Amino acid sequence: MKFCSNCKATVELRVPEGDTLPRYVCLACNIIHYQNPKMVVGCIPEWEDKILLCRRAIEPRSGWWTLPAGFMENNETLAEAAARETLEEACARVAIGSLYTIYSLPHISQVYLLFRARLLDLDFKPGIESLEVALFAEHEIPWNEMAFRVIHDPLKRYFQERSRGSIGFHMGVIDHPHKACN
Amino acid sequence: MKFCSNCKATVELRVPEGDTLPRYVCLACNIIHYQNPKMVVGCIPEWEDKILLCRRAIEPRSGWWTLPAGFMENNETLAEAAARETLEEACARVAIGSLYTIYSLPHISQVYLLFRARLLDLDFKPGIESLEVALFAEHEIPWNEMAFRVIHDPLKRYFQERSRGSIGFHMGVIDHPHKACN
Numbered sequence: 001m002k003f004c005s006n007c008k009a010t011v012e013l014r015v016p017e018g019d020t021l022p023r024y025v026c027l028a029c030n031i032i033h034y035q036n037p038k039m040v041v042g043c044i045p046e047w048e049d050k051i052l053l054c055r056r057a058i059e060p061r062s063g064w065w066t067l068p069a070g071f072m073e074n075n076e077t078l079a080e081a082a083a084r085e086t087l088e089e090a091c092a093r094v095a096i097g098s099l100y101t102i103y104s105l106p107h108i109s110q111v112y113l114l115f116r117a118r119l120l121d122l123d124f125k126p127g128i129e130s131l132e133v134a135l136f137a138e139h140e141i142p143w144n145e146m147a148f149r150v151i152h153d154p155l156k157r158y159f160q161e162r163s164r165g166s167i168g169f170h171m172g173v174i175d176h177p178h179k180a181c182n
Numbered sequence: 183m184k185f186c187s188n189c190k191a192t193v194e195l196r197v198p199e200g201d202t203l204p205r206y207v208c209l210a211c212n213i214i215h216y217q218n219p220k221m222v223v224g225c226i227p228e229w230e231d232k233i234l235l236c237r238r239a240i241e242p243r244s245g246w247w248t249l250p251a252g253f254m255e256n257n258e259t260l261a262e263a264a265a266r267e268t269l270e271e272a273c274a275r276v277a278i279g280s281l282y283t284i285y286s287l288p289h290i291s292q293v294y295l296l297f298r299a300r301l302l303d304l305d306f307k308p309g310i311e312s313l314e315v316a317l318f319a320e321h322e323i324p325w326n327e328m329a330f331r332v333i334h335d336p337l338k339r340y341f342q343e344r345s346r347g348s349i350g351f352h353m354g355v356i357d358h359p360h361k362a363c364n
Contacts, residue, residue, distance in 0.1 A: 001187045005206075005215070008185035018310055020270070021255060024187075033187070037254050038218045039293060072219050073203060077286035077355050078293060088202070099284065099353055104259035111221060111260060128200055169351055171281055173259050 006031050037109040041081035042069020043117035044158055045094050050135040051155070052119055054089050056147055057131045064147035067114065067155065068092070070129075082115045090133040092124035101154040104173045112150045112174075116167065150174050188213050219291040223263035224251020225299035226340055227276050232317035233337070234301055236271050238329055239313045246329035249296065249337065250274070252311075264297045272315040274306035283336040283352045294332045298349065332356050 001024045004011050009028030016023055016032055024033040044067055045052040053065045068086040076084065079096040086094050097116035104111055126133045136142075138159045146152040154170070161167045183206045186193050191210030198205055198214055206215040226249055227234040235247045250268040258266065261278040268276050279298035286293055308315045318324075320341045328334040336352070343349045 003185060003187050003190035005183045005185050005187045005193070008190040011187070034253070035256055036220045037256055037258075039221065071216070072293075074217055074219055074291040075288045076219075077288050077357075078284070078353070079286075080288075102260070102281065102284075104261075106257050106259050106262075109256040111254075171260070175259075 001033060001035075004029060004031060005033065035109075037111055039072040039078075039081075040069055040110055040112045041072045041078055041115075042067050042085055042113070043082040043094060043096060043115040044100060044155065045086060045090070045092060045117045045119045047119040047122070047135055050137050051141070051158075052086075052090055052092060052124065052133065052135055053141070054126070054130040055132040056129065057126070058129050061147035063131065065142050065145050066147040066151050069112070069114065069151070078113060079115065082113075082117065086117065087127075089127045089130050090124045091127050092133070093120040094118060095120060099169060100158065100167070101170045101172065103150050103154075103171070105150060105175070106173070107175055114154050183215060183217075186211060186213060187215065217291075219293055221254040221260075221263075222251050222292055222294045223254045223260055223297075224249050224267055224295070225264040225276060225278060225297040226282060226337065227268060227272070227274060227299045227301045229301040229304070229317055232319050233323070233340075234268075234272055234274060234306065234315065234317055235323070236308070236312040237314040238311065239308070240311050243329035245313065247324050247327050248329040248333050251294070251296065251333070260295060261297065264295075264299065268299065269309075271309045271312050272306045273309050274315070275302040276300060277302060281351060282340065282349070283354065285332050285336075285353070286355045287332060287357070288355070289357055296336050 004026035007029045011024040011026050013022045055065050056062050068089040070085040072081040082096050086092050094117040100116050101114045124133050186208035189211045191208050193206040193208050195204045237247050238244050250271040252267040254263040264278050268274050276299040282298050283296045306315050
């Protein structure tokens, strides 16, 4: 950030009076431009024993597999965000269930939330951000081609818990950069 | 938003190609300035049968009671945010426990997360954003002077569940403006 979005004067990075962290402050109108973490919201769409995955058509990790998920928008609820992302990325309709995992990713200032979900029909296809969309049984999941650890780890856990017959809620922290997971 | 924070040219609100929602787009450098919901993170600090509340020294709802909570900062985890806000608003040290409630507030584009927490000592006092900080047993809580419904409702539920001996996890939506709750 170089300029004030309110008056186009130059901003400087400094700790405002009464604050504890450096913020972008306008040198002319004194507005403080706060920057805060964003939420990425998605789901684990289930059809019988299979899960719907999307192969990414966009960076980062273009060509790798992921669950439908994306940045939450203003004026929507968490469940609405998860359903919207699934419709956008997989053209798929889901009934959103309970929250399954919530991960803090402090190194990239994101909080990642995944819901359980039930796929409502098989009329899915790739949205513009996906190359391919398909259903996978556990043994068919391309574990070594998963785009993000924050997708890989909850999905691995989901199958383990499902096989034990007890699917819970989990909170965690992933504090290192994106990498393939195995 | 009127000007581009990257190049100070004028921005316009339009739907970018391949997108579905209007965004602020720079007319000169074409950067898209996304705006997303923010997280407010706090806790329910418990000491024996009492809960620590803060009387707000700042707007909105200055003079009204609340739990320690505030905007999550970049590069921290959810639990770190809850502990930091409690230290800032009540100068109180807590051990953060499990996540208790997560509420979507779509009308103000916020997601509100409250953790269970154990107060570690009685050496608390008002931080600069609080007029007063005090411990309350259930029958002492100023229910009609609570600042926000998103504080009132989870706290009410917390006492009900605690008295039944089963404190769970709850997700909800509050989709109308701030108001006193009773």
